[in-house]
Amino acid sequence: MRKKKVYLDYASTTPLDPRVFAAMKPYFSQKFGNPMSLHSFGKEASEAVEKARKQAADFFGCEPSEIIFTSGATESNNFAVKGTVIAFASHSRKKTKPHIITTQFEHSCVLASCKKIEEQGMADVSLVPVSREGIISINDLKNEIRENTILVSVMYANNEIGTIQPIKEIGKILEKINREREMKNLPQIAFHTDAVQAINYLDCRVDSLGVDLLTASGHKIYGPKGIGCLYIRKNTPIRRIQDGGGHESGLRAGTLNVPGIVGFGESLRIAEKERRRNYKIVEKMRDYLILRILKEIKGVRLNGSRIKRIPNNINLTLINVEGEGMLLGLDMKGVAVSTGSACSSGDLRPSHVLTAIGVSEEESHGSLRVTLGKYTTKQEADYFLNSLKEVVTRLRKIAGK
Numbered sequence: 010m011r012k013k014k015v016y017l018d019y020a021s022t023t024p025l026d027p028r029v030f031a032a033m034k035p036y037f038s039q040k041f042g043n044p045m046s047l048h049s050f051g052k053e054a055s056e057a058v059e060k061a062r063k064q065a066a067d068f069f070g071c072e073p074s075e076i077i078f079t080s081g082a083t084e085s086n087n088f089a090v091k092g093t094v095i096a097f098a099s100h101s102r103k104k105t106k107p108h109i110i111t112t113q114f115e116h117s118c119v120l121a122s123c124k125k126i127e128e129q130g131m132a133d134v135s136l137v138p139v140s141r142e143g144i145i146s147i148n149d150l151k152n153e154i155r156e157n158t159i160l161v162s163v164m165y166a167n168n169e170i171g172t173i174q175p176i177k178e179i180g181k182i183l184e185k186i187n188r189e190r191e192m193k194n195l196p197q198i199a200f201h202t203d204a205v206q207a208i209n210y211l212d213c214r215v216d217s218l219g220v221d222l223l224t225a226s227g228h229k230i231y232g233p234k235g236i237g238c239l240y241i242r243k244n245t246p247i248r249r250i251q252d253g254g255g256h257e258s259g260l261r262a263g264t265l266n267v268p269g270i271v272g273f274g275e276s277l278r279i280a281e282k283e284r285r286r287n288y289k290i291v292e293k294m295r296d297y298l299i300l301r302i303l304k305e306i307k308g309v310r311l312n313g314s315r316i317k318r319i320p321n322n323i324n325l326t327l328i329n330v331e332g333e334g335m336l337l338g339l340d341m342k343g344v345a346v347s348t349g350s351a352c353s354s355g356d357l358r359p360s361h362v363l364t365a366i367g368v369s370e371e372e373s374h375g376s377l378r379v380t381l382g383k384y385t386t387k388q389e390a391d392y393f394l395n396s397l398k399e400v401v402t403r404l405r406k407i408a409g410k
């Protein structure tokens with residue numbers, strides 16, 4: 010008999026939607042041209058890339074020329090942080106060191122980019138704290154703004170606890186502050202959001218968010234891996250970080266990943282069309298699971314706000330159980346979940362996100378992230394729940410708790 014397999018790790022990656030795969034297929038084989046080539050093969054590929062750029066622009070409510078394709082969100086986030094600092098360094102007449110504001114619980118690729126820039130003496134960085142609910146305070150952020158601040162980077166929805174940040178409000182405040190700064194001849198503050206986990210569920214139109222830079226990734230939205238984009242509002246000062254040819258309007262060198270780009274465009278088109286429906290489906294299932302878990306398993310806490318949270322995320326702390334043990338126990342039953350972010354799995358340090366919201370090191374080790382998706386069924390949810398109950402009971406018994 011084939012082992013039952015239940016995938017509940019959609020924040021880590023998602024399966025490819027068959028419609029996306031169908032759109033991509035011809036660009037691996039017969040339509041293989043390089044979009045930079047001037048002949049008909051190149052033209053065919055370049056038309057496909059431009060169609061995808063238009064699909065992305067429609068999704069984000071921007072001009073196609075404001076979409077720069079990258080290899081994914083890690084690159085987009087590196088580009089947003091480092092590219093902004095490099096642009097400032099090359100434009101600024103006075104040799105002022107710029108300042109960046111971000112949050113304590115950003116994805117590691119934002120935090121590591123900021124750290125590197127800071128270590129190299131290219132910028133100062135401030136980290137805004139996060140409340141127990143997993144949300145930053147706008148006042149804390151405002152208090153960090155200095156004369157030399159050039160970038161604010163705040164993620165839209167957190168990848169571990171799913172909490173939603175007040176991006177629209179921050180956008181409005183920064184717009185006002187930027188108007189005042191213009192009169193005082195101070196540098197403008199660019200506003201970046203890592204919207205990777207929000208795209209499936211939330212409004213990501215850049216004008217309604219008030220962002221200048223926005224990061225997206227294909228494989229979190231039922232698209233392919235190794236593709237994403239950085240939205241760059243027209244006239245935002247930014248320099249490329251990957252040098253070479255003149256691809257992507259000179260902002261990102263490297264032969265374009267045509268099948269990936271086609272798939273990414275198609276996945277954004279589908280995400281927009283099905284957003285409301287998918288929101289309702291996963292929200293209902295998530296609420297059902299949270300309710301039953303809290304009722305039927307002792308010593309469990311939900312991490313992060315219950316309300317200001319994307320609808321597919323459940324992040325739990327279970328007292329007197331090791332997260333690793335739960336993950337492996339569930340895996341033996343064919344259920345895939347995570348103990349932290351995909352990128353920090355295998356790392357035994359407590360999650361920086363849980364630490365930021367005040368979860369102790371010990372409790373952090375008993376945490377589990379369960380993320381649902383558009384293919385999750387009620388049967389799968391029930392199978393997971395029963396498996397979790399069994400695994401937790403067994404582990405607590407072994408530990409004598």
Ligand SMILES: Cc1ncc(COP(=O)(O)O)c(C=O)c1O
Nearest residue numbers: 081082083116168203205226351
């Ligand atoms: C919020 C967030 N930002 C960035 C990334 C990195 O994305 P990619 O795999 O496209 O590099 C992830 C993936 O885990 C993420 O969840």
